[in-house]
Amino acid sequence: MDKKVVVFSQLNREILTQLEQKYEVAVVDPRQGDVNQQILKLVENADGMIGAGRLLNETNLHTAERLKVISSVSVGYDNYDLNYLNSKKIWLCNTPHVLTETTADLAFTLILSAARRVPELDRWTKGGQWKRTVATAQFGQDIHAKTLGIIGLGNIGAALAKRGHYGFGMNILYHNRHEKPESAQVFNAQYCTLPELLKKSDFIVVAVDLNTDSKALIGKDEFALMQPHAVFVNIARGSVVDENALVQALKTEQIFAAGLDVYASEPLQESELFDLSNVVTLPHIGSATAETRKKMAQLAYDNLVSVLDGTLPEATVNPLFSHN
Template sequence: MSRKTVLIYQRPLKPALHERLASECEVLDFSGENNLRDNADFREALKRAHGLIGSSVPMDRELLAEADNLEVISSISVGVDNYDIDYLNERGIVLCHTPDVLTETTADTAFLLILASARRAVELANMVRHGEWTSSIAEPHFGVDVQGKHLGIVGMGRIGAAIARRGRFGFNMTVSYHNRSRHEDFEQELGASWRELDELLRECDFICVTVPLSEATREMFGQREFELMGDQAIFVNISRGGVVDEPALIEALDNGTIRAAGLDVFTTEPLPADSPLARMDNVVALPHIGSATHETRYAMAELAVDNLLAVLNGQRPRAPYNADQLGR
């Protein structure tokens, strides 16, 4: 019986994981290739593929139409907005992802953005770097406290709860959250209160967004929402750039509708060099580093390999996304 064929795309695997995959499958590695949608070799290889493993490449109907043998896509990510879930379900293709292993690292990134935005860390560090620190820091460069403030979480999943723990137990913050469903376990653990979104935006000093990108959440934060937050609010987004109306955010930051923003994600990534967000003093902008540590990225890739091999061997993967819909 011939071995099944697996394509690695976009993100390379560490040697030990690559070798493990190659010990059980025929591996075709496209991880160093750009513009895979226009890569004739990749599209030809798709016709043979039983499994795909990688991230950050949209996998839609048009791209996968000729992948007749495809059984599983194992994404090295938590978010699944690059995948046409309805199409995968129609085809009976299992989609796997990597939740849990990046929860704490991503929550650290969120709190980094909260602290850096509140204390104007990047702006003031650049003042030192550029030789502009010539006298004692005075009120025009003061930041604001985080300790004891009101933290609002929009999307109280694993990552949202991990951020809330840091705020509640590390900084004695009051925690409110908005989610489609209430989480009474988090409410008891954190003393957190569920709020309607508008109410949360009006009340909280820091608004941290952790929702997945979907049609329901696309551009859920626009001019109206920023006006509700008020001029003392700090907005933090670690979810997806698409949940924000970016021109409205730029306007709100430029005219003082909100105080500041900490952003790890953007509508277009990498962030264009001419984006105002790259130049604003009241923006802390990171290059989508939420899970970008050596330990976490390895754990994500390891879980993705586990998921892939489990499906190809007829077993239930550790972290399926749509297996229940497919009855797997």
């Protein structure tokens, strides 16, 4: 066990055991004080890191003398300073594909919940307000045969299109940095400009990566283009949306409802969103099933081991340099 690995977040117990059998393992524990100070100390002689949900950059990594790889148990990597990692020739690995179907399931859960007002009417029923047959005040919207607009037709966007097209007979529109004719053929999907998609869609789902192009992609002007009955869903990153503009669009009923799994600040403790009945708020659970999280942890473990063994990992964010 001549190599050391730092675990910087909660990790599947079986995967942690695998690590402990192969490497010297140090675990960051928030109960033991300042996390960044723990990281600074633990990475001094670490070869690898594995985990998710921490900001990792020069501030808490500058003591790392021999760090070769950070293996993230996630697809997104906006919390890692990629430029710094590249400058230090530190591999950054992630876990794409294994969470695609689970996250697409969650996106459709938000569509259904927001359109049929599930959380709101659940509270209404439990509050003893169901005293007679429901009236128009409790009506929601149909999903089948409507138009689904997907912003970002990557793996998750395509899985969502599949569900909409084959499961609900929906008309599929999409906006992407590049057209994807293969998806257009499979799902009978039509490429649109962003304004066109926003104007025509009954349901709008954001499934883009967070980058310089997508930050604040949806704001006041974009909500103004949406139809009054539109349902807006965000499963991408909170920073893709101007949250204040979304709150105003919901308050003024500029749009019908929203379903959110991500926010500008997480974990979300206080927000005007909590005061609104026409928004479903989930705590960033896109991949949060036992089966999928285990698959993600296993892939992250495999990526870590590959780099430390001197071979190419299955999934890497920055394949900019080769092993020495």
